[in-house]
Each structure stands twice: as structure tokens, then as C-alpha cells.
Amino acid sequence: MSDEHAARNSEMFLRAEKITKVYSDGTVALKEASVEIRSHEIIGLLGENGAGKTTFTKILSGLLPPTSGRVISPAGPVRFSSPREALDFGIGMVHQHFALVGTFTAAENVALSYARPFSRIQLAKTIEQLEALMEESGLGVPLDVPVEKLAVGEQQRVEILKVLSRNVDLLILDEPTSVLTPLEVDELFNLLRRLRDAGKSIILITHKLKEVQDVTNRIIVLRQGELVGDVQTASATTEQLAQMMVGQAIEAEAGAVELSDEELPASRTLKAVNRTVDSILQVENLTIRGNTGEIAVDDISFEIHGGEIFGIAGVEGNGQTELVESLTGLRVPDSGTATINGTNILGVDPRQIYRLGVAHIPEDRWELGLVLPFTLAENAILGVHRWEQFRGALSVLKWGRINQHVKQLMERFEIRAAGPGAPAKSLSGGNQQKLIVGRELAKNPDIIVASQPTRGLDIGSAYYIRQTLLDMREKGRAILLVSADLDEVLAHADRVAIMFEGRFMEVCSPADLTRERVGMLMGGVTEAKETA
Amino acid sequence: MSPQEAQRKSRLLRGIHRTVTGLHPALESLMAAVVGLLVGAILMKIWGFKPWEAYRALIQGAYGGGYELSNTLAWATPLILTALTFSMCLRAGMFNIGAEGQMYMGALAAVCIAYFVLPPGIHHLVGLLFAATAGALWSLVPAALKLLRGVSEVISTIMFNWIARWLGLYLTLNILVDPIRSEKSVSIPTSARLPVLVEGTSLSYGIFVSVAFALVIYFLLWHTATGYELRAAGLNPTAARYGGIRNKRTMFLSFILGGMAAGLAGATIMMGMPPTYAAFGGFPQMLNMGFNGMAVAMVGRNHPIGIIIAAIFFGGLSSGGGWMQILAGVPLEMVNVVMGAIVLTMSIPELIRVFPAIKNGTYKLIRSLRDGKGKAVEEGST
Ligand SMILES: Nc1ncnc2c1ncn2[C@@H]1O[C@H](COP(=O)(O)OP(=O)(O)OP(=O)(O)O)[C@@H](O)[C@H]1O
Ligand SMILES: [Mg+2]
Numbered sequence: 078m079s080d081e082h083a084a085r086n087s088e089m090f091l092r093a094e095k096i097t098k099v100y101s102d103g104t105v106a107l108k109e110a111s112v113e114i115r116s117h118e119i120i121g122l123l124g125e126n127g128a129g130k131t132t133f134t135k136i137l138s139g140l141l142p143p144t145s146g147r148v149i150s151p152a153g154p155v156r157f158s159s160p161r162e163a164l165d166f167g168i169g170m171v172h173q174h175f176a177l178v179g180t181f182t183a184a185e186n187v188a189l190s191y192a193r194p195f196s197r198i199q200l201a202k203t204i205e206q207l208e209a210l211m212e213e214s215g216l217g218v219p220l221d222v223p224v225e226k227l228a229v230g231e232q233q234r235v236e237i238l239k240v241l242s243r244n245v246d247l248l249i250l251d252e253p254t255s256v257l258t259p260l261e262v263d264e265l266f267n268l269l270r271r272l273r274d275a276g277k278s279i280i281l282i283t284h285k286l287k288e289v290q291d292v293t294n295r296i297i298v299l300r301q302g303e304l305v306g307d308v309q310t311a312s313a314t315t316e317q318l319a320q321m322m323v324g325q326a327i328e329a330e331a332g333a334v335e336l337s338d339e340e341l342p343a344s345r346t347l348k349a350v351n352r353t354v355d356s357i358l359q360v361e362n363l364t365i366r367g368n369t370g371e372i373a374v375d376d377i378s379f380e381i382h383g384g385e386i387f388g389i390a391g392v393e394g395n396g397q398t399e400l401v402e403s404l405t406g407l408r409v410p411d412s413g414t415a416t417i418n419g420t421n422i423l424g425v426d427p428r429q430i431y432r433l434g435v436a437h438i439p440e441d442r443w444e445l446g447l448v449l450p451f452t453l454a455e456n457a458i459l460g461v462h463r464w465e466q467f468r469g470a471l472s473v474l475k476w477g478r479i480n481q482h483v484k485q486l487m488e489r490f491e492i493r494a495a496g497p498g499a500p501a502k503s504l505s506g507g508n509q510q511k512l513i514v515g516r517e518l519a520k521n522p523d524i525i526v527a528s529q530p531t532r533g534l535d536i537g538s539a540y541y542i543r544q545t546l547l548d549m550r551e552k553g554r555a556i557l558l559v560s561a562d563l564d565e566v567l568a569h570a571d572r573v574a575i576m577f578e579g580r581f582m583e584v585c586s587p588a589d590l591t592r593e594r595v596g597m598l599m600g601g602v603t604e605a606k607e608t609a
Numbered sequence: 610m611s612p613q614e615a616q617r618k619s620r621l622l623r624g625i626h627r628t629v630t631g632l633h634p635a636l637e638s639l640m641a642a643v644v645g646l647l648v649g650a651i652l653m654k655i656w657g658f659k660p661w662e663a664y665r666a667l668i669q670g671a672y673g674g675g676y677e678l679s680n681t682l683a684w685a686t687p688l689i690l691t692a693l694t695f696s697m698c699l700r701a702g703m704f705n706i707g708a709e710g711q712m713y714m715g716a717l718a719a720v721c722i723a724y725f726v727l728p729p730g731i732h733h734l735v736g737l738l739f740a741a742t743a744g745a746l747w748s749l750v751p752a753a754l755k756l757l758r759g760v761s762e763v764i765s766t767i768m769f770n771w772i773a774r775w776l777g778l779y780l781t782l783n784i785l786v787d788p789i790r791s792e793k794s795v796s797i798p799t800s801a802r803l804p805v806l807v808e809g810t811s812l813s814y815g816i817f818v819s820v821a822f823a824l825v826i827y828f829l830l831w832h833t834a835t836g837y838e839l840r841a842a843g844l845n846p847t848a849a850r851y852g853g854i855r856n857k858r859t860m861f862l863s864f865i866l867g868g869m870a871a872g873l874a875g876a877t878i879m880m881g882m883p884p885t886y887a888a889f890g891g892f893p894q895m896l897n898m899g900f901n902g903m904a905v906a907m908v909g910r911n912h913p914i915g916i917i918i919a920a921i922f923f924g925g926l927s928s929g930g931g932w933m934q935i936l937a938g939v940p941l942e943m944v945n946v947v948m949g950a951i952v953l954t955m956s957i958p959e960l961i962r963v964f965p966a967i968k969n970g971t972y973k974l975i976r977s978l979r980d981g982k983g984k985a986v987e988e989g990s991t
Contacts, residue, residue, distance in 0.1 A: 407851060428853030439851060448845045459841065459852035462834050472834040 087115040089151055090247060090278050091137070091168075096146035098132050098302075102495055102503065106132040109146065110304040112297055114247060119269055119279040121289035121310065123322055124299035125535040126507025127493040130282045131173055133299065134249045137280075138170035139163030164190075169240035170249040173282075173506045173533065174443055175232050179225030183207070183218050183235045190239050203242075210242055215264040226368040228394030230256045230561060237265070247278045252506065254283055255532045258392045259563050260596055266292045284507075284535050286315050298322055323537060356380035357555040358404070358524060363413035365399045365579075373399040374410070375579035381524075383553040386546065388570025388587070390563055391599050396579035397559045398440060401528050404557070405437040406430045407445075417524060431460060434523030438514055438530045440559070446513040447501045454483045454497040457516050482519075490515035491538060506533045514542055518549075525549060528559045543569060563595060577601040634910040638955070641908060642922065645951030649943055663937035667944075670932025671925030676810060683811035684924030686881070687712070687895060689819040689917055690874035691902025693826055694748075694867035696911035698762075700830065701863030702843035707751060707766030708871040709899025710773030711744040713892055715872025717777055718743030719879040720785050720888050723795040732801035736880050737818065737873060744872020745865045747773060752864035756857050770899070774892070781888045796887040803881035815877030820917060822870060827913040829866075839863055874898060904948055907955045923948065 091114045098107040106129045114120065124130050135141040137148065139157025147154050150166075157163040160170070177186050188203040204220055211217050216234045224232055233256045240248060248269075254262045269279050269292060283289060289296055289310070296313055298306035298321040306313075306321040358381040367373035374396040381387040389397055402408035404415060406427035415423050417433045427437075439445035447456050458467055458479055467479050483497040490511045494504050501509060510533050517525070527546065531539035546556055547569065560566050566573055567587045574581040575598040582598040650660035671681050691708040698705035718739040727735060751765035785794040803813040830836035842849040842859040849856055878895045879888060905923050909916030930944035 405851075426853070426855065427851060428855070431853055437851070444845075444847050445851045446848065448841050448848045450844050451841065455837065455841075458837075459848065462837050462852070468834045474832055474834055474837060476832070 087117040090114050090116050091155075092149045093133075093137065094147050094149060096133065096136055096143045096148075098129070098136060098141065099144045100503070102499065104495055104503070106302055107136075107143075107299075108302040110299065110302070111146075112304065112307065114278050114280070116246070116276050116278050117273055118294045119273050119281060119292055121293035121296040122280055122282045122299065123284075123286075123289060123296060123306075123318060125301075125322055126491075126511065126533075126538060127301075127505040128299040128322075129302040130299055131251055131505060134170055134251055134280060134282065137163075137247070138168050138249055140170070164243055164245065167246035168249070169243050169245035169247070171233075171236045171240050171251060171253055173251040175236050177224045177232060177235060180223050182221050183224055183227070183238070184220045186224055186235060187239045187242055190243070206242060207238060210238060214238070214241060214268045216261075216268075222369065228398055230258070230261070230393030233257065234261075245277070247280070248272065249280045249282075251282045252284070252533055253281070254285065254288055256393060256529070256561060258561050258599060259592075260600070261392070262288065284533070284539070286318055286536070289318075290315070300324060319536065322535070356382050358415070358417055358557070360404070360415045361413055363400070363403065363410055363415060365396070365403050365408065365410040367396075367399055372411075373579050374403070376413070377579070377581060379574060379581070379584065381555040381557060383523075383555050384550055385572070386550050386556040386558050386570045388566035388573040389557070389559045389576050390566045390573055390595060391561075391576035393561050395576050397528070397576055400576075401437075401440070401526055401557075401559055404430075405435065405439075405526055427460075431520075436517040436520045436522035436525050438517050438525070438527040440528035440532075442509055442513055447509060449502040450500060452498050452500055453487075453492070453494055453504070453512060454479055456501045456512060457483045457486055457497075459516065461516070461520060486512070486515045486519060489519075490541070507535055507538065510534055511538055511542075518542075518545055522549075523554055525554060525556045526559075527556065529561060530558070531560075531562070531565060563592065563599075567592070567595070575599055634912070634915070638908045638910060638915070638919065641951050641954035644954040645947045645949075648950035649947040652946060653939060653943065658939045659937060663933050663939040663943070666936035667926070667929040667933040669929070670936075671929030675807065677928070679807040679810035679812040680928040681921060681925045682816050683813070683882070684927045685917075685920040686813075686815045686819045686877050686924075687874035687898045688902055688905045688920040688923055689823055690870045690877065691899045692905035692909060692916045692920060693823060693870040693902075693913065694874075694899075695903045695906040696909070696913070696916060697826060697839075697867040697870065698863045699906070699911055700843045701839045701859050702846060703752075703755070703860055703863060704763045705748065705751075705766055705864060705867050706763055706903070707748055707769050707899075708867070708874070708902050709897070710766070710770035711747045711868045711871035712875040712895060712899045713773040713777045714747040714875065715740035715744040716875030716879045716888055716892065716895065717780055717785065717794075718872065719876040720781075720794050720797060722801050723785075723797050726798075727800060729800045732798075733803065733880070736797070736801045737876050740872040740876030740879075741869040742872065744870070744875065745868035748864045748868030748871070749861075752861055756860060777888070777892060778890050781890050785888065787887065792890060793885065794888040796885060797880055801880060802886055803877065805881075805883060811882050813877070813881030813883075815881035818873060818877055819920075822873060823913040823917055826866070826870075830913075835859075835862065871899060871902075874902075901948070904952045904955075907952060 093110065093112045095109040095111055096107050097109050099105050110133060122130050122134070132141065136143050139160045139162050148156070155166060157166065178189065181189065184200060184204045184207060187207060188200050191199070207220060216238055218227065218231050218234045218238070224235055227235070233253060237253065253265065257265060269281070273279060281289070281293060293310045296306065296308050296310050296318065297304060298318065300322060360380065361378045363374055363377045364372065365374035377400065379387065391397060399408060403410045404422065406422070406425050409424045414421065417435065420433060422430050422433065443449065448459065461467065462474070467475055469475055480497045486492060487494065492508050492511045492515065494508060501512065504512065514530055525546065530546070531542050534542060543565070546558070550556055558566060558570055567590065570587055572584060573587050573590065574584045575595060576582070577599060578601060582603065646664065650664070653660040653663055670677055672678055691712060694708040694711065695705055719736045722732060722736045722739055725732070725735065747769065751762050751769055754760035754765050755762045781794045782791065787793050787795050803815050806812045806814060806816070830840060838849065838854045839859045839862065841852060842854055842856045846856050875895065879886065882894055901923060905916055905919045908922070909919035926944050926947060930941050933939050933943070934941050
């Protein structure tokens with residue numbers, strides 16, 4: 078091993094040897110991938126969507142058996158037939174999609190992961206332990222609310238707490254940062270560093286190169302199932318990493334890396350040329366209650382013009398979800414008005430809202446965006462299945478046309494899947510997201526309500542989606558962009574609203590904002606305190 | 610592995626996988642049937658019967674010849690329809706346990722056409738139409754209760770079965786009663802009887818009604834936007850709502866179609882089952898057909914084509930059961946035991962996983978034995 082020197086007092090914890098995974102439908106997800114994992118290190122796992130990252134870590138954590146190859150610990154080969162066995166061995170994984178019981182509280186979910194029959198006493202103990210852990214880790218969540226009522230970001234935190242509370246030696250995090258705000262990311266990374274210094278191993282999957290370079294010691298790269306890179310973080314440049322991920326061929330995408338990661342304001346040069354005078358979406362005094370009956374959105378007013386991207390930044394769970402749901406017909410607000418070109422859209426069926434030219438990229442792709450057991454083709458027409466091009470007389474579906482459409486989508490948005498007939502649940506996380514985004518953008522909408530549109534997408538895909546949104550803006554469409562990714566909002570929005578506890582702290586041009594100030598506003602700190 | 614090689618291998622595997630997963634549900638059903646028959650055999654053994662002989666008699670009696678097969682199909686006719694009732698609603702995410710009652714109402718509505726004089730053909734159509742409408746109307750009440758008031762459809766449909774049963778008894782013996790024979794209703798006139806297909810059996814043109822309805826449902830579910838909406842709403846109501854699907858409408862629709870199927874089941878029995886073509890108090894000719902339909906639906910994996918096959922199997926159990934009793938002396942109830950065992954086996958989720966579980970368990974055992982001897986374990990590909 079050439080990079081032995083890096084880890085001071087590190088020793089081998091686990092070695093994956095020539096792991097190959099062929100899914101039962103014949104998809105080769107991993108091809109003889111070998112990696113050594115040592116204590117005292119944070120490993121970044123990079124790769125495009127569908128490269129096999131999730132598959133690899135699922136095998137390590139006992140959720141999937143490898144087709145061939147083996148995992149070796151210093152004591153000999155190990156083989157887990159369930160995540161529980163892996164946990165007992167000291168390997169815990171936080172999944173890209175959460176494995177929480179929706180009707181249980183955070184505490185109950187954690188207690189549930191310990192043992193089957195859980196008692197009141199144990200629950201009380203768990204709560205105590207969790208409170209200590211939250212204090213220590215800086216990850217805060219309400220413990221007594223059913224997790225299905227929590228925002229996605231909060232659910233993510235519950236998952237992390239769940240694994241941390243098991244005191245694992247190897248912590249695997251599959252895209253944990255895609256739903257966290259910069260501040261939360263910093264906190265998480267500090268936590269990871271502390272864990273590393275305490276001798277743990279950590280595998281971090283993310284699509285953000287900056288994060289990887291920030292926190293990891295070592296980086297491994299998967300490309301189409303093959304392990305193409307294993308380098309020390311300090312010795313790798315962004316360009317090298319990007320090249321490893323996509324292969325040599327693609328030059329243009331390397332530029333994408335820089336734009337999305339470094340030169341945020343680059344896109345501002347093509348600012349709002351086609352902005353229309355009249356607003357398309359008009360929202361006045363909107364007040365919405367959340368699932369638990371509390372006021373989630375508090376008397377908000379704004380408008381979006383054609384040719385404009387209106388961004389909403391903020392920590393998840395501050396009313397963004399409720400706002401978006403109200404504007405897309407999924408939630409009935411308490412009071413206020415919202416109109417699209419003068420037509421009321423509050424309390425109206427989603428179907429009627431879509432007729433006004435609205436497309437909705439939802440934040441929760443498993444609950445809202447997809448019918449997981451449905452095939453790719455069936456999912457690709459969700460919401461447009463009644464369009465004339467797909468539906469003939471007697472509402473007979475034109476499967477020929479639909480499959481053709483799906484193939485186009487797959488090509489245009491680079492959705493990697495076995496084919497139009499593959500079930501959506503067999504797609505990798507990023508490819509599921511591409512499917513939703515592709516479906517919505519292919520509607521050629523007048524108004525796009527996009528929640529976290531690039532969550533989980535690799536750099537190239539995220540770049541393409543953002544570019545498509547910018548194109549649509551050029552064409553005079555109105556776009557509402559809700560994102561926890563501050564950089565994304567600041568780089569692309571013409572106007573930004575910072576949302577905190579159901580209110581807009583400030584609405585202004587991103588040019589007038591610094592990251593620091595946004596961070597403060599997101600935390601509810603107003604100007605007065607800032608200058609004081 | 611070179612990329613091309615992997616590609617080729619992957620394409621082959623994909624093909625195999627598709628065939629096998631396509632067969633998974635069928636395999637599971639087959640396994641359940643085998644387990645059910647085995648349980649029956651064991652019980653027969655315990656009680657001192659000869660299972661081999663009994664089953665031979667059963668199979669002979671069910672599928673042994675044209676005559677036997679016809680009777681089996683006659684049994685299958687209403688089962689296909691009541692199974693569709695359950696499956697339709699399940700596909701839309703609802704549990705409709707009310708096929709029994711809906712079938713009774715359909716049967717009574719079919720009997721009502723005895724009071725009209727119409728030319729054959731039209732008379733048949735009117736009968737079927739009446740029955741389908743009555744079944745649908747009867748299922749609409751629980752559906753409405755569910756959608757407007759949130760009443761659990763499981764409870765309300767079961768309650769409606771009882772209402773239908775006693776209401777049916779009253780109507781048969783008091784309103785629709787045969788003036789000459791007071792234990793039964795008026796008989797359906799020849800102009801509205803579904804012709805018998807095979808002389809001497811109960812197999813009538815009703816089988817075409819059943820199969821046609823199953824095919825229509827199949828087409829509806831997988832080839833129309835309406836069926837697409839129904840399946841989407843059943844699998845993920847939230848996503849369906851997001852997709853502009855009105856879940857309440859799809860649920861209503863599933864109940865209406867389900868009720869129609871059950872109503873038609875009643876009609877095929879009233880209009881197609883010799884010799885009486887009339888309802889009796891307590892509905893002996895169709896007792897439990899609605900409930901057995903749920904078992905058929907389960908074994909048929911809620912797929913219209915699967916249901917047709919499963920109905921022929923269950924129909925065979927019923928029609929061959931008599932022969933089993935006569936030739937092997939095994940009580941008829943044994944058929945119910947077999948059916949029960951099948952349903953229990955079917956309700957084990959992901960039955961097919963039994964095989965990998967057994968495989969893994971064996972591996973583990975072997976490994977632990979080898980580890981015990983202190984050898985390093987070499988685990989090859991699975
Ligand atoms: N259950 C499954 N059945 C069949 N194929 C699958 C299944 N799960 C994943 N795949 C395929 O395996 C490949 C690797 O998927 P994986 O989820 O590991 O990707 P990933 O690197 O995590 O991607 P992402 O960044 O999008 O999350 C993909 O081509 C995917 O379609
Ligand atoms: Mg993944």
C-alpha cells in the first residue's frame with residue numbers, strides 16, 4: 078500500500094476484496110472493487126449517479142450480499158446477512174433514503190433499532206441518551222413528534238442520531254449533506270472529525286467535491302462499478318477527481334464542476350433579460366398550518382415574474398414544504414390568496430393547477446414524486462398520463478408513444494436504468510431524481526415549482542438541470558426555486574427570500590447578500606443584532 | 610471482465626431475471642397450492658384415510674373428463690367474478706370484503722326480471738344489467754361511508770353482507786316468492802336463462818360473461834389511463850394525488866366495478882344454473898362464493914388472468930370434493946381444510962424468499978461447522 082504513511086496510528090479495520098455485484102435483473106453495479114478501510118480516517122466516496130456507491134456501502138453494511146468477493150476484518154473474513162449483524166460488528170449506515178417508521182417519534186425510532194420489544198423504560202433511557210448525544214453532536218430534532226411530520230432534513234438528523242447512538246466503529250453516510258444547510262454541514266463535519274480523532278472510520282458519500290476536499294483524508298472514486306481511484310485528499314485536485322469520475326472523454330463537464338462549486342455568480346451575467354412586467358404568480362398574506370396544527374407559514378406575500386427565478390433559502394422545516402404544497406394543490410392554507418395570471422390556485426385540485434402550466438419537482442421523491450413499484454415508463458407519465466399524446470379514445474394508453482417518450486427522457490437527462498420497463502425502485506437515488514426532474518421539465522411548463530431539484534445529482538447532471546432552469550428563465554418562464562443548497566439559490570436566483578419560522582426574513586437580490594449574512598438570517602438573526 | 614463481456618452477460622441475466630420474476634408470483638401460488646394439498650394429506654393420514662386415493666378421486670372428479678371439467682368450470686364461473694371484486698378494490702388500495710352481499714343483491718335483481726316478458730337476448734342483457742347495477746349500488750354505500758365519513762370499509766362491507774343475507778331471505782320468501790312453492794322465489798323464464806353449454810352439467814354461457822369481464826378488467830388496469838390512475842392510487846396515494854389523480858374517484862370506481870362483478874356473479878348463478886333458476890331462502894347455491902372469491906384472488910395474485918386459473922383450481926376442489934367423498938370416503942370438509950391451508954400459506958409475505966433463506970441458512974451452518982474446525986473460510990460466488 079503506497080498511502081500507508083498518511084494514517085498515523087491507523088490500523089486496518091476492514092478490507093473489501095474484489096467485490097462484484099450483479100443485481101438480479103442483470104445490472105452489473107460493481108466490478109471487482111477492492112478498498113481498505115482503516116481506523117482514524119474519513120474516506121470520501123465519489124462517483125456519478127449510478128456508479129455503484131450506494132450498492133458498495135450497502136454490501137459493507139450487510140444490507141446486500143455481494144455476488145462475489147469478500148469482506149475481511151483483521152480477525153478473518155466476515156459476512157453479514159443483515160444490517161443488525163453488521164451493527165453488532167460495529168458498522169452503521171445512514172441511508173440515502175430513510176428507514177424510519179413514520180408514525181413513531183424520533184426517540185421511538187431509535188429505541189426500535191435496539192431491540193424488538195421495546196419498553197417504556199428503555200424509551201426513557203433512549204430519550205436521555207439522545208438528548209446527551211444531540212448536545213454533543215449539535216444535531217437537534219424534536220424527539221416527541223412522529224417523524225413523518227418532520228421535514229426531510231430533520232428526518233436525516235434522526236437517522237444519523239440513530240446510528241451514532243449505536244457507537245459504531247465504521248460510520249457510513251450516504252449523501253447526508255444533500256438535505257442539510259451549510260451550518261448543519263459544518264456541524265456534521267466537526268462531529269465526523271471528532272469521531273475520526275477518536276479512532277473511528279467514516280465513509281462519506283457526496284456529490285460535492287468541496288465537501289470531500291474539506292473533510293476527508295482519502296478519496297475513492299467509482300466509475301460504472303469500477304474502482305478507478307484511491308488517492309490521498311491532499312494530493313488530489315478538483316480536476317483530477319472530476320476526471321476520474323467521468324472518465325477522460327468529457328471536457329465540458331469539467332467546467333461544470335467549477336461553476337457549481339467555485340464561481341457562484343458566473344450565471345448572473347445573463348440576468349433577467351426577459352423579465353416580464355406583470356407577475357405570473359402572485360401570493361398575498363398566505364398563512365398555512367403544518368401537520369401538527371402549528372402555524373408553518375406566517376402571512377407571506379411575494380410575486381414571481383416571467384423570466385425570473387425566485388429563490389427561497391432557509392433551513393428545512395421553516396415552512397418551505399408547506400408553502401410549496403399549498404401552491405401546488407396538495408395542502409389547503411388557512412388564509413390568504415395565491416393566483417396564477419389572475420386565477421386562484423389555493424385549495425384547488427393539483428390537476429387544475431397543472432392545467433395552468435405548473436410543473437412541480439417535489440422535495441420528497443419517494444413519497445410524492447414516484448410510485449416506486451411502477452416502472453420507469455409508468456412513472457414518467459405520472460401527472461401527464463391524460464395528455465392527448467399518451468391517451469387515445471376511451472382513455473386507452475398509447476404505450477408505444479409513452480415508451481418512445483421515456484427513451485427520449487432517458488437520453489436527454491441521462492437516466493441510467495435497465496430500460497423503460499425497470500421498476501423505479503431499482504434506480505439509483507440520483508437517477509430517480511433525474512426521472513422526476515426530467516418528467517416535470519419535459520412538460521414545458523410556464524411555471525416551475527422546484528424543491529431541491531438537484532438533490533442527489535452528480536455534478537454533471539446538476540449542472541445540466543440548473544442550465545435547463547436558466548434556459549427556461551430565458552424563455553420567460555417563472556421559477557420558484559426552493560433549496561437547502563445555499564450556493565445553488567444564490568447563484569441562480571434573481572431574487573432571494575430567506576425563510577425562517579414561516580416568515581421571509583428578507584427578500585432581495587443575491588448580489589446584496591453575503592453568505593455570512595444569509596447564514597445569520599437563516600438562523601433567525603436580524604440585522605439589528607448583527608450590527609449590535 | 611471486459612465491458613462488452615459484462616454487457617453481454619448482463620443482457621442474458623436480464624432476460625432470465627425477467628422470466629423468473631415474471632414467474633415468481635405464479636411459483637408462489639403453486640407452492641401455496643402444494644402446501645395446502647400436503648396439509649390436507651397429512652390430516653387425512655392422521656384420520657386414517659388414504660390421501661393418495663382421495664386426491665386421485667378429487668382430480669378425477671374435477672378434471673378427469675369433459676363432463677367433470679365442465680362442472681369445474683361451472684364452479685369457477687362465479688368465483689372469477691367475486692375474485693375480481695376483491696382484486697379490483699385491492700388494486701385501488703381498499704379492502705372490499707363485501708362480494709358475498711353484493712352477489713346476493715345481484716342475484717335478487719336478476720330474479721326480478723322474471724316479472725318482465727322480453728325477447729331472449731334482450732332479456733338476458735337486462736338481467737345481467739340489473740344484477741350488475743344492484744351489486745354496484747350495494748357496494749356504493751360502504752364506499753360512500755368510507756369516503757365521506759371515514760368508516761372502515763372492511764367493517765362496513767362485512768356488515769353489509771349480513772344485511773344482504775337477511776334482506777335477501779325476506780325478499781325471497783315474501784316479495785319475490787313463487788306462488789306455488791313458498792320456499793323459493795319465482796323462477797327466471799327460459800327467455801332469460803343462460804343456455805347450458807354442456808348437456809347434463811351446470812356449465813352455461815355464464816363462463817363467457819366471467820372471462821369477458823376478467824379480460825375487460827385486465828385491459829382497463831394496464832391499458833387505460835383510468836386503470837393506471839387506479840393502480841397508482843392503490844400503490845401510493847400521496848404520489849397519485851401529486852400526479853393529479855383524484856383518489857376518491859378511483860376508489861369509488863373500484864367499488865363500482867367490484868360491485869358489478871359480484872352482482873354478475875349472482876346473475877350467472879341465478880340465470881345459468883339448472884335446474885331451478887330461482888333463489889332459495891339462505892342462498893344455498895351460492896353460499897360463500899363471495900368469500901371463496903377472496904381466496905381465489907389471493908392465489909391468482911390479484912391479476913385477472915391469474916384469477917381465471919386460480920378459479921379453475923378452486924372450482925376443481927369444490928366439484929371434485931364430492932367424488933372424493935364418494936370414492937375415498939373423505940368428508941367434504943377436507944376440501945375446506947385444503948383451501949384454508951392454501952390461504953394461510955399465501956398470506957406469508959414474500960413466500961419465494963423461503964428458498965434464499967434456506968440457502969443462506971445452510972451456508973451459515975456449513976460455515977459455522979467449518980469454522981469450528983478452525984479453518985479459514987473461503988466463500989465463493991453465490
Ligand atoms: N435493486 C436494484 N435492482 C436492479 N438494479 C439496481 C438496484 N439498485 C441499484 N441498481 C442499479 O445499480 C447501479 C448502481 O446503483 P447505486 O444505487 O449503487 O448507485 P449510486 O452510485 O448510489 O448512485 P446515486 O448517486 O444516484 O445514488 C445503477 O445502475 C442502478 O440502476
Ligand atoms: Mg446512491
